[in-house]
Amino acid sequence: MNCSASAGQDSVSGATLLNPSTTGKEETVKCQFVTREGTYKLFKGDNCRTTVVGYTPQTNTPVKCSFSGDLICFNAAKELYVCNYKGIKNATDLNNPIDKRSYKGLYPTCHDFNVFADNVHLLVGLSAGQIQLMDPIKKEFCKLYNEERVIDKTKVTCIKWVPGSMNLFLVSHSSGQLYVYKEDLPCGSTTPHYQLFKQGEGFAIYTCKTKSTRNPLYRWVIGEGSINEIAFSPCSKYLATVSQDGFLRVFNYDTMELVGRVRSYFGGLLCICWSPDSKFVVVGGEDDLVTVWSLQEKRVIARGQGHKSWVNVVAFDPYTTTVRDAVDSANEAFGEESETPATRSENISHSLNDSNHLQHHSSTSSSSTIPSLNRNHCGSPSIEFNNHSTHLTCNTVNKSPIINSSRNSPSSIITSYRFGSVGQDTQLCLWELTEDIIKQPVGRSRTSILLHSPTNGSQHPLNSSSSHVSSSAQQSAYCSNLTSTDKCHNTLLPSQTGNCLPNNCNYLDPDVYTDHTTNTISSSTSSTGNNSFTNKHGQTRKEHKKNFSLASRNSDKNSLNKASHSKLNDDPIKLLGTSICPRLDEVPLLEPLICKKIAHERLTALVFKEDFFVTACQEGYIFTWVRPNKWENMQIAPSPIPSIDEEAALVDDNESTVV
């Protein structure tokens, strides 16, 4: 039982031990942890545990969280809660929900707020296949879809509003089917008859064959086995799905064409997230890995190994994504203890707006308004996270938070992405996708392990020969390629989105990185007029394509074409060693920046917000973690022991028998 996590024992200063009796034997549950930007601490203000009726650890519904403004929605066992959630501004009592629903004989599995509606429109997917639409504030209406279960009898696995739409939503099921619903259409009482509409490798799309239009509008049959999660790209152009068959599939949503695929190393893929600029997709699954796929290059560019079990959630953290521009200012706000003094001064995390959640796209259904897809940014390094600008002016800048305290490069590109993952191992991992990984030439076999945050050397004895890539060297190497000198500007939002508060829409235009640099995609989209914003915005930003190494674009394109023409290609044995599923030593294997056990039960949710991030675990606990610079400003004194001490005590008793 020597379960020493490699990265789990680094310089955590003053970590609270919840299990003194098992110290040194079991890994302790952390209440705080240090990254180079400072100390993250568990927020004590919340009454973070809900009283879950009938909860047993064996209950197999993951607790998920949805946010809309100051509202949080989460499901726990057979109940659904909607609460006011002020983050760290005010303690939240999750035991006093605005709305609480208990279900009988079934349970809620997933939910999604429509942040574009004037009212709160909350969709809830249920375990028996039905979908509820409700307004938990006004409690005005509650519609039920698939009530007779004639459309699909299986569990709803994920539900998402179509970005920018007031009335379209997607529902995925464990049957491996995805349906497009329109809010105001009836569902019908008999099994729908479908007609093949479009077909491609590993998927088929059907329309509903009826006299009058009714739900579902479309049925997508994707892969084999359950569709576990779906995600629209922040630019809203792409839809990505992960399935139990181990495939990530990325579609152009409007043209319904398959843009790219990834096969897990093995086992099902469970979760998915897009980078804030829609350039990368990260997936996690039953291979205990996180896998990073580049939309532009159509290949897996890295994997991350750190979890000890399946990865339940991956999420980009747009607020600590490191960017660089001409602004020269040292930022001492993060002068905390750092795990990695060597790299500490290089990357200063910064804010983007909350854009890694898909439903924030701001076009309207009438499509008369072309949203400006610019990035929000505050040029100052004061960590004043700025947001919610509602101007309608159009700036040419699409890049944002750009700060580098140690280097004045004349550019403004994201040099490093931060994402997090939580898993069944009760651990949180933070990962960094750095420039050297992003820009690595294709086909180069990598056998070394990149240690982004060199922890205790002794913990990785066999890696002693692995190269720690000096990021400063890498940076200078790439700086010469950069021409953009854009300053930072606030994001512009169409005025109608002004009321959706923190979840405002700020997007990078992915087309800059895709259509205008690779022919593959643009050819597939040119046939439709749906992506009008593509061209309008892409033109002004062409210079950004220089930021990318396009070394193997041609070969990738060929392989993609080949793939789409041949019939086989679902065989994971054949796919191993291709860009869809590279061998382990063919792409960089990342180690987590940090890897902490933060709960007693498996973790099921992870949402990054401006001042904090939220995790949830199977037992129904919701945890708020305060970001480093936010902590100092808070009124409430941090308590070393969070409000889970009752539980900790419980565990103390029992874990003593564990050796």
Next chain:
Amino acid sequence: MGGNISQLEKELNCESLTVNEHYFGLVNFGNSCYCNSVLQALYFCRPFRQKVLEYKAKNKRVSQNKETLLTCLADLYHHIATQKKKTGTVAPKKFIARLKKENVVFDNFLQQDAHEFFNYLLNTIADLLAAEKSGNQTGPTDNNGKNNSDSNRTWIQDIFQGTLTNETRCLNCESLSSKDEDFLDLSVEIQQNTSITHCLRVFSNTETLSSEHKYYCENCCSKQEAQKRMRIKKLPMILALHLKRFKYMESQNRHTKISYRVVFPLELRLFNKASNKGGDDKLYDLVAVVIHCGPGPNRGHYITIVKSFGFWLLFDDEMVEKMDVSSIEDFYGITSDTQKSSESCYILLYQARESMLSS
């Protein structure tokens, strides 16, 4: 019972009309579920069953062979495989009787360890086959000196045997020495809230030999600090993983059950290969799981789930039920440490996948 069986048959009939497969429960002869569960799991390891049935066919021609555990097993599998009905029950009476006769450990009505039985069964069959082989080829007494591993290789080794390599690197002279070791199954230490993948990976973690554990380096001719790790050199066709759920507790002077939740994917690759040269990078599919239910090694029950033609079945002695694949998560184990009793995976059988379009 009859109702249940016809129900299963009904379900099977609408799912897979053409499949000629038999799903027969095994009668329990007083705590013989450890045996039943392993026999069922192995029956649904197609390569194993095939070899056993081939043995039976061969034996028929020779006839008048003396009864061994293998002949009893062959008779039992043959009996199941040649049933007219698709479902029903069979009494493995002869096999159990033989087992008790051959090994005093099993000659009682106590609950036995399924993994111990699994091990015993495979080794006994291998020995019997090897003996027959040497008996056929050379004289009965003339096998000394020729007793290398090749001549003793039987289809048990072909199916289950893999090779571990024990690599030791001397930290003084950097010389690497490695020693190979064959295995028929891997016994894996488990941790709470981990995956079997992780447990297997830990198994290959590097360990530094220092102070009193220093390693004698033949190159340096002295004791030196060294790094040691175990890696898998050759992957077996069927990977049998045994989860070490029964731990001896000195304080209690007995074995207790560790019910840790250990998830296992339906598809598996190993991370701890000695080299990642292509070709031998096997992708495994889960085909059977032996599950221990209950509080401890001597109290409890064994059941088995198997995958057959794309669907999953649960075998609980004479009961056979179809089950949904999503129910597998009930057998991962439990996260609560208060509760010792659990229905948790104990032996996992993964079968290497053939390429769908192997050319």
